Amino acid sequence: MLSVTINTASNILLDILSKYKIEKILDVTYGEGQLWNNIPKDNYNIVSIDKDKNSKAIHKINFADFKTNERFDVILYDPPYNFQKSGFQMNMGAKLVWKDNKTQRVEFTPTEAIENVRNLNKLAFEVLNNDGLIFVKVSDARFKGNIFAHHAIIIQELSNFNLKELIVYVKLNNMVANKEKCAHIIHGYWMIFQKRMIKS
């Protein structure tokens, strides 16, 4: 299903969570945990991972190295959106958030983005229950003058999963992009993936 909304990322997560019966969540890019700010966290059992030593995650490791016998209902993936040397001020809203929280600016490359999603494809297949879901929040980016369609890469690389829902959201309280080359800044995607029964 495709939907389009004007909203904040956190409100959309709240809506998505309310639609499913979920207990255990593995958040593999926890950062400051800001996505959880408006959400009653006590309703969920959340295991948090982030490779940034300054993050608020419980496990400060690359999620690719996470080993567990636990099984989860959902994996949450919110990859970095500050790509290196993007050439102009992309993601201005996101940048301000990081600064306000005195968090390091996280920079990413397309190679890392692709490697991450391949690792996610493997990890998620192992640790999700059979009816498990991946929730992805992602924005496209500009890298060295070209658009990096991060959402499309994720759909392509999550080969053990089917895309069940695609939500395009225009970021609330963001500026209006009147030039095509800035259009990727003001919208983002939430995607819900469902585990396939057979590993690809």
Ligand SMILES: C[S@@+](CC[C@H](N)C(=O)[O-])C[C@H]1O[C@@H](n2cnc3c(N)ncnc32)[C@H](O)[C@@H]1O
């Ligand atoms: C956009 S931020 C996440 C923000 C977070 N969801 C929040 O609400 O505060 C992306 C995070 O992904 C983390 N990250 C990127 N690749 C990772 C990996 N392979 N393993 C663990 N953390 C990773 C970065 O360190 C960064 O903190």
